Amino acid sequence: MAQLTCDRLRLGYEGHIVLEDLSFSVDAGQYLCIIGENGSGKTTLMRTILGLQKPLKGTIRFGDGLREGGIGYLPQQTGVQKDFPATVREVVLSGCQARLNRRPFYPRAEKARAEAAMAKTGVTALSKRCFRELSGGQQQRVLLARALCATEKLLFLDEPVSGLDPNGTAEMYALIRALNREGVTILMISHDLAGAMEDATHILSLGKTVFCGTKEEWLQAKEGDPA
Numbered sequence: 001m002a003q004l005t006c007d008r009l010r011l012g013y014e015g016h017i018v019l020e021d022l023s024f025s026v027d028a029g030q031y032l033c034i035i036g037e038n039g040s041g042k043t044t045l046m047r048t049i050l051g052l053q054k055p056l057k058g059t060i061r062f063g064d065g066l067r068e069g070g071i072g073y074l075p076q077q078t079g080v081q082k083d084f085p086a087t088v089r090e091v092v093l094s095g096c097q098a099r100l101n102r103r104p105f106y107p108r109a110e111k112a113r114a115e116a117a118m119a120k121t122g123v124t125a126l127s128k129r130c131f132r133e134l135s136g137g138q139q140q141r142v143l144l145a146r147a148l149c150a151t152e153k154l155l156f157l158d159e160p161v162s163g164l165d166p167n168g169t170a171e172m173y174a175l176i177r178a179l180n181r182e183g184v185t186i187l188m189i190s191h192d193l194a195g196a197m198e199d200a201t202h203i204l205s206l207g208k209t210v211f212c213g214t215k216e217e218w219l220q221a222k223e224g225d226p227a
């Protein structure tokens with residue numbers, strides 16, 4: 001049973017269709033890399049899967065224990081986020097908010113969850129530091145811990161290595177790989193095709209022609225069409 005099934009989606013905005021007739025599914029444990037040129041609709045697809053925007057047509061179904069809102073999300077880094085005036089622990093804990101039903105404080109279980117997420121991404125020692133004083137790579141690991149507070153099942157990562165130096169990039173990929181090996185499904189938008197390709201099991205390529213299949217199928221298709 002698939003965790004996520006997108007069926008004949010039409011996505012876009014009033015008067016502007018971005019993607020038409022898009023169907024694909026994601027099983028538990030997959031590592032799906034979403035690629036495509038600027039403007040091909042990667043962010044629009046992500047926003048739709050996260051429930052932030054409605055499809056113009058078609059359906060999205062969740063299964064295998066995943067429910068809408070049960071996706072951990074690592075946003076693309078923006079200047080505003082980088083300057084967030086909060087401690088690392090506060091940033092990570094804010095990832096538990098969806099589970100809190102607007103209760104005004106964090107119960108013990110949520111705090112334990114945040115601690116476990118920080119340990120997994122190696123930021124426990126930074127927990128009292130101010131988020132905005134961290135390096136780009138450290139900030140990404142904190143935001144990954146935050147996303148982990150929302151889910152054990154599926155992480156949606158939007159360009160997780162953008163702006164990182166080679167070391168930070170390698171660390172981030174290693175962390176994502178480890179989480180995937182523990183069973184967390186990964187959906188990742190990436191412009192770093194070579195890097196993302198190392199660990200991906202599946203590729204969704206958006207554009208004039210859409211491809212969705214295994215990495216091996218993708219590489220075979222590319223052999224005949226090196227462009």
Ligand SMILES: Nc1ncnc2c1ncn2[C@@H]1O[C@H](COP(=O)(O)OP(=O)(O)OP(=O)(O)O)[C@@H](O)[C@H]1O
Nearest residue numbers: 013014016018036037038039040041042043044045
């Ligand atoms: N809020 C919006 N209202 C109207 N059109 C939009 C809106 N957001 C995006 N678009 C348009 O939808 C199309 C797809 O944009 P989208 O951001 O999904 O592409 P992308 O593949 O994520 O691009 P990039 O690689 O540059 O991030 C573009 O033509 C864009 O101009």
